[in-house]
Amino acid sequence: QVHLVESGGGLVQAGGSLRLSCAASGPTFSSDPSNYAMGWFRQALGKEREFIAAIPWNGAWAYHADSVEGRFTISKDNAKNTVYLQMNELKPEDTAVYYCGAGFYSALRRNEAESWGQGTQVTVSS
Secondary structure: OOEEEEEOOEEEEOOOOEEEEEEEEOOOOOOOOOOEEEEEEEEOOOOOOEEEEEEEOOOOOOEEOOOOOOOEEEEEEHHHOEEEEEEOOOOHHHOEEEEEEEEEHHHHOOOOOOEEOOOEEEEEEO
């Protein structure tokens, strides 16, 4: 099972930027690198977990939810087995615990993942 560790969260003012990282270790090989993906999710206090971005192992495409499209960008460094989430123009409503997950894209879209990171807090002040 893939082991995931997030980093990069913190406190930022509205309009600012943060970059989250998710380092993967363990058996990261996938026989279906176009559909096995790493995703970013977030969960605000009192709300359900939201699937916001994904990128497959081969980096051939990327998905961004409407709520973050144009402000957040997911990317992947294959040499480091690390996925990033560049977050720009942050808003107070982006405040949440951010998680990365690994699994088939069809499952990630259902907020399901084979492996989860521990989460990192992002707080955006107004």
